[in-house]
Every structure is written in C-alpha cells, then in structure tokens.
Amino acid sequence: MKNHKTQYLLLILGFIALPFLVDAIPMLGPTWVRILGFAMLYVLLALGLNIVIGYAGLLDMGYIGFYAIGAYLYALLASPHLNMAGLTGGVLDWPLWVIIPLAAVAAAICGVLIGAPVLKLRGDYLAIVTLGFGEIIRIFMNNLDQPVNLTNGPQGISNIAPLHMDFGAWSHAPGQGAAPVLSLQESWSLFGLNVSPVISYYLFFLFIVILCIVLSKRLEVSRIGRAWMALREDEVAAEAMGLNKRNLKLLAFAMGATFGGVSGVLFSSYQGFVSPESFTLMESIMVLAMVVLGGMGSIRGVVLGALILSVMPELFRDLVNWIQPWVMDNVTFVSRDILRNVLDASTLRMLVFGFALILVMRFRPEGLWPSDRRRAELHDADPEPAPVPAALSTAVHAPASEASFEYPAKEADKA
C-alpha cells in the first residue's frame, strides 16, 4: 500500500513537471502545453462518463450536454453578454468559487431531470433517448437568442473572462474591468521557473482532475459504488437485495453530470468563447470512445483512454503532413481525390474512434487497461460456471452454442 502511495506521488509530480518539460522542448512548446490542457478537460469528461457508463452501466450518449451547460453557465456569468443583451444592469463577474459549485449543481439537476423520465428504460433505448436529450440541449443553445437573447444563438458568446480570483463586486459597469487579485492570465514564477498562462491553466486543471480521480476512487469502493456495480451486473438481483434502483441511477446521472459541468466551466474560461458547435454528438461519441477504449469502470484506463484520444488528433496532424507528400508521389494506383480524402486528418481521427469502438467491443470489451477487479470478473480462471450474462455488463466469452441452455435465465433478466 505504501508502495502505491509513492507511485501515485511520483506520477503526480511527473504530471506537474510535464508542461515545463514540454514547454522547453522547441519542437513542442506552448502549443503542446495547450493541447495537454485540453487533454485534462477530456480526462475530466471521461471520468464523469465513466461513473455513468462504467459504474452504473447506463449508456449516456448525450453526455456532452452537461459540458455545454457548465460552459454556458460560466460564459453567462463571467462575460458582458447578458449586459449587452440588456438582461442585466452591469457586466457580470461572478467569482470562481461560486461558479464552479453552481455549475456542478446545475449540471447535477439537469442530470436528474434527464435521468428521471428515462429510468424505466434500459440499455439501448436509454442510449437513443439520452442522445436525443443531448441534441435537444444543443439545439436550444443554438436557438435561444430569441425571444430573449439568452445564449446569443449560433454566434456564441465571446469575451469570456479568464479564470481569476477577486474579492470585489459580482458585477461591474460595462467597460470597467474588474481588478483580479489573482488571474491565470498573468505569468508568474515558481522557484525561478517562468509559469506562463497556459501552464497555469494546465496546473489548475490537473488539480481538479486529481480531485476528481480521488472522488471517483472513493465512490468506486464506497457502498454506493458497489451498489451501482451490483445494479450494472444484475438489476433484478440488486433490487431483490433491497437496493433502491431509482435513487441509485439518479445519483449516477447526477454525479456524472457534475464532472461534465465543471469541465465545461474550465473549457469556457480556457477558450474565452463558447458556441453550440463545440457540443455536437460527435463530441459525445469521442468521450464515449475514450471510456470504452480505456476500459469501462477503470479509472486508470479511462484516464489513459482520454489522454490517448485527445492527443492523437494532434499527432495525426503532424503525421499526415509528413506522410502526405510521400504518398502523393508514390501511390499511383488510387485516384488523387480519394487519396486526399483518405489523408484528411479529421476524417482519420473519427475513423480511428469508430474502429476503436468496434475492435474493443468485439475483442477486448474490458478495454485497454481494465481495473484488476473487472479483469478478474471477465477472465475468470475459476472452474465454476460463468455467471448468467446480465443485460448491462460487458461481454461474457461464452460460445454461442452453449448459450441456448441459458434461455430461461436470459429471459428473466430482460424483464
């Protein structure tokens, strides 16, 4: 156990040192620090979705909606937009320690609101319905510039304040800047190292990510966590054991949404601009791919999956730039147009997400780096017969021919 602690500490130190290292390498520089910052936001999203899918086994395909809610909340409360739309007297500038909990609560409430009506549904229906909710959230944000200009519609909200601390008023007159006590937009120095704004943001995000990992871990081993997993594996049995299915599921939705909402706040402040196009279905699928690739229910796996899939597009960009001239000159048996389409970094990226989902589900449903417990569940060396497949767990490696004997049990667990 002590050994583990040192390992974790080293890992954290490594992640703290990472941006300074990356910043110093001329090939990488602040560009890659920024990419790492975004990677942290995706880690946060993936951790949140992991609670919903990995722990509780609820396939939420509209998860990006919570991210959007957090992002828009910060954008509204820390930008001149509402003032410009004539909805508030002054330019709002709410303090960070109010907005982050507020976003968490708002997202959790939305999670419950979305979760409540779909509780009765299972598996596949749930996926489509949550997907619908995610799209509904996006479409509303795209259109709520009228009758009252709340979200500024497709134009998005710009001029969002960077993350800062101040102890002044919660709003100020237009044109007047607040005087932040501490702003992540300023460079500062740490033991003689220059900490640029991108690095500050990264470090702040890292801090939140570590908090969320600890929270996830505590949840996983808590009573609630174990109840979620029981529910995931066999709903009927779990209910028979006296678990409150409704409350547990709602709690999973709410907890997952919280992470998404906080991540959205950070995104909004980092980028200084939000618009509905950042919250499309493809983003939901990307986060899903991160969770699935890393391993549903495995914190370390999910973090790894999120890091891989968020850094990968940037690698592709460079890779394609290197490969393209060579391919264009040497491959003559395929039409140029097709070649150019094939070597399109954004298409390649989505293709990889698609194949990641296919291959992992088909051949390694526990993901790249499953938790020990999950691995044990799925690859049981135990001579006892494998448990009856439950509706909401991942695959059981049983040949199809054998399964016909399981008919009554299978039917029962559908009910």
Next chain:
Amino acid sequence: MDGTFDILLQQVLNGLVLGSIYALVALGYTMVYGIIGLINFAHGEVVMVGAMVTISVLSMLAGAGFAPGIVTLLLAIMAAAVVCMLLAQGMEKYAYRPLRKAPRLTPLILAIGISIALQNLAMMIWGRGYKTFPEVIETQPVEILGATLTNVQVSIMIISVVIMLGLWLLVDKTRLGKAMRATAQNQEVAGLMGININRVISATFLIGASLGAIAGVMRAINYGQADAYMGLLLGLKAFSAAVLGGIGNLFGAMAGGLLLGLIELLAAGYAGQFTGGFLGANYQDIFAFAVLILVLLFRPNGLLGERQADRA
C-alpha cells in the same frame, strides 16, 4: 393567419412524402430489432451508402455512354442494393453474430462504432461534400386538390406502399416469413424446430439493407443530392418512427414513419404560430426526439406494439 385548406393539405402531403422515406428506413430497424433485439445503429449509414453508390454507378454509366433514364436508374439501384446487402451481411456475420449472446451494451456500442467508421469511410471514398444526383427523371408538378407535388414525390409514395405490401406478404405468407416470425418469438426453440437461425437472421439483415438502399435513393432523388452525413440523422429519426409505431411491428414502422413525417412537417409549419414565435422550424429536429421520448414515457410499446413490454 390564412391557414387555408390547401396549405394544410400541402403540408400534409409534404409530410407523407418525407414519412414514406422514414417508413422504409424504419422497417430496417424494426425487423432487426424484432428478431435479435439489437438497435442496428449503423442502419442509417447503410441508407447513405445506398444513395452514394447509386450516384457513383449512374455517373459511371453516363461516362460509358448510356443516356440517363429509368433503365440506368434501375441498374444503379440494383447495384446499390447489392452493395448494401453485402455490407449488412458483413456486419451481421463478423460483428453482431459473435456477440449475439453478449450483454446488450456490447453490440450497441459496436454498432455505434460501425456507424462512425462507415460514415468516415464514405467520406474517404466520396469526399466530404455533397454529391449531386443527376436528373434522371424530369420533374413535373402534379396538382392534387390545389396542393402541388412532383411526379417524383408521387412515385416515392406509391413505390413505398408497394414495397411495404410486398414485405407484409413476405413475412406473412412465405416460409421464410414464418421462420422469421418464429425466430423473433424464440430463437432457441426456433432452432430446435429445425430453422436455420443464422440464415434467417442474415435474411432479415439483407431485406432491411435493400429497403434501406431504396430509401436512400429515394431521398437522394427527392432532394437532388446526397452526402456522407445524411445517414446519421435520417437513421435516428427512422428509429424514432419505429419506436413510435411499436418496435418489432412491421405495420407499426410504416405507420410510425408516416406519422413522424407528418408531425415534423406540421410542427415545423405551425409551431411558430402556436407558440408566438418561440418554437419555429429551427426546432424541427427536436420534434422527432420529443416524440420518441414521449412515446417511451407514456406508451413504451408504441402505437401498434402489443408484445415486448420487456424490451422497454
């Protein structure tokens, strides 16, 4: 508002044209769901491939000197249907069949993966832009009680109805249909009765895919273009239609498709007036999802579905 009768009729007819395309796609979902309980998320992509292949074959034929006309169109549709069937066959055999006994989340996520992969593969083959559907049939307006449709739209409705009737006959009267119904009822027992389950399931996928290919072509002809993104939203809406009608029920899919087309058009046309401009046609895509959510909440078996309460 002068919401006169012919304007309402126009909206209704527009809705029925849209709805008959939804219905054909919805049949693909409902058949697969009815028989193996899987939402074949990638079905929308099969529809897209059908449209794109037709356009490619048509332009190849035109390049080879065949004047565009009904004959080349039929050839192209047949080619598209074959490609779609192969695609569906491949999906079923190599992706879904090995996971038939796996927990339901597994094949569903796999299907989402296939959908994303197909969409992007299509972008690689056909590019990311739209493809123009050549004017094979000259469009002519047809007046119906003061409302206007085109000859193409009228044929779309007629062909859809014919296909649906044919499908009903197939499922209700033939041996294959009987085997399909038996398999849907109970795979294991059907297998014991000597039905080759794998063949029946394959056949279901093939029929669904060919219907999808035809629907894709219809949509492309109707709007004059197709692109790699068209499958996703069309698929989701068609799925909503299938749920609305009662998933697993053939007539349900047909009714659901037509109804959803109507709801969408009427909502887009009249929502603005009834909500004082708050909800307009910009919310058109929401209506399909809203219908889906409401149906699942209040009548999870759909309008015509009687069995399968366990599925919801």
Next chain:
Amino acid sequence: MKKNIGGRTALATAVTLFMAMGIAQAEVVKIGFAGPLTGPSAHQGQDVEHGIQIAIEEANQQQLKIGGEVAEFKLVSEDDVADPRTGTAVAQRLVDSKVAVVIGHYNSGTSIPASKIYAAAGVPQISPSATNPALTQQGIPSVFRVVNDDATLGRYAGNYLVNKLEAKRIAIFDDRTAYGQGLADEVTKAVKAAGGNVVVREYTNDKSTDFNAILTTAKAQKADAVFFAALDYQAAPMAKQMKNLGLKARFMNIGNLPNEQFKQMAGSAANGVYAWNYGTPLLDMPKGAAFEQKLKDKFGVGVVQSSPAAYDATWAAINAMVKAGSADPKTYLPVLKSESYEGVTGTIAFDDKGNLKSPAATVFQFADGGWKTMSVERN
C-alpha cells in the same frame, strides 16, 4: 494539383523543421495562415491559402527589402478544421512559430477565440473572410478584416430587395449557423429600415435539405421574395423546392454563390436566382484577370471565393512591413492601420476598428446558363 498539395505541405514541414532547429535568420518573415484545410469547407480554406501563396510568391520574386535586407517570406499553414477549439490550438502553434502576421481564420467562429491568443502575443490578424461584426468590436487594435461584415452586406442586400427588386412581402430564412444567422438578422433589420415587409422569418439547420414546411408557410403568406442565408448545397434544394411547390417568388442567397456547380445542383431552378458576393467582380478589377490566371496556372483551380481577399490581406501586411522597415508587429502595425493599398478586390484601407473603409459587394443573377453581374454596391 499534386504539386500544390505536396508543395504546400513540404513548405510547411520545411518551415516547421527550420524553426525546430532554432536557426534564426533575420531576413525570413513568416506569414501565418489558419483555416479549414480538411473537413466540409476544405476547398474554401484551400482557396484562401492559394491567394496567400500567390502574394508570397510575388513578394519573393520582387526581392523586397525590409530594413535594408532582402526579405524572404514564408508561409506557415495550419488547419483549424473550422472548429473553435482547434482554432485556438493552431493559433498557439502560429504564435509559437513566431509569425509576423496571421491571415485568417476563415470562419468567424474560429477567428474570434483565436484573436485573443494573437492579441496576447501582439501578432496582427487580418481575416479575409470572417464577417461577424463582433470580431472587430472586441477592442483589439491588431484585428483587421478585408471583407464586408454582416451588417454592411446585410444592409446592401435588404435595400436591394426593397428598393431595386421592389419586393413587398419578403420571407427570410437562415441555416442557424453563425454565418447565416448573422447575415439574415442584418438583412431583416435592413428590410424593415427600408420600409419593407418581412412576412416570414423562419429557420432551418445546416444539415437539412427539406424546406417544404417553411416554404409552404411562405407560400401561404404570399411571399414575393425569399432570402436564404446558407451555402449552395442548401440553396440549390431550396430553389428546386420553391419551383416544385409553385412558389413564384424571387430567390436571393448569400453564402458561397455564385459558383459553377450551382447550375448542375439546381438544374432549371437555377434560373433567376440572385446571389451576393463580397468585393467587386474580379474580372472588373484592373488586376483581377491576371490574378485568376495565376491561380489557375499554379493550382489548376480558379477563384472559389476568398482567395482575392486573402491575396490583398497578405499584400497589405507585406506593404506595411516594407514601408515600416520592420517585420516586428510593434513597428509596422501603425503603418498597416494608416496605409491605403489598391488590391484586386478594391482599395484596402482600414477604419479605426479594423474594418474596410469602403467595402464593396456585388449582386449577381443566374440567367442563360451563367451568372450575370447586376449591381455593385458600396458605401
């Protein structure tokens, strides 16, 4: 075409390598470009890149001197996929590679968030195509655009509908993208200001190709003109559906028309369609034909939309650097603000906000198988 892509990438790679090795040669001036080079609007991003490449090539041939030394201009090209988040990432990349100016981004949605990063680094940004008024209203002194913003073009289009086409009952639709919505709102304002009557103001989305519902509403309202802010792949089906529904109204579009494909996409419904484009018609400008020819010779494709503006933007920056005798933004920025330059799209001179002083726009009509210039509007 092969040469184009290979050349561009090789150049970009070479530049990247070059920086990576940390060799700093005083006379190399890097010109940044960011826009969608992949994704659905790739051809438009590439078009902008072509315009910049032509300008850079010309400048290098002329052996221009900056502060006594012959300057070698190099393009640093980045793909933002038209996505705001990627936009900020590539903006950081450009700043890291120490570009002297950024021509871009293509979209307003990417230009606005990226402008913060350029402003923090003090790099001037000239967009050849971002039309959202908010871009130059942020109070950043180093942001410019060489194209009319939505407000200006919207005013031209609205006035034209009411005064020239004498439309009495106008239906206005947009595709609910940042671009379409911004424009359609401005057109609506302009129509009302000119005393026109907007009978339908409806929306669709950028994925839809079925406009029967909103067109039927327009028909019920007896609209005699339809304005639609969206790209050609939606304008064409709308023109067709208007014809099919028997809605006899004039159809005006702002998006990426006029272009060659429209005829094929809309078929016979293309006839009579009005379309606005930025700037004066290229071929009417003294240097226009030569520019188009150069583009065709080098890349095999002519002007798609924004390459002339990109060319002008690049030259405006280069001229300012030469005049100021420095490629350092601090020194040449005041010159850029005050200079006036005759480009292929017209006079490039900025007002105090960074917008063009006198932006022009042209309205075309499709007739007899081609686009005819109807009118050129300017302030």
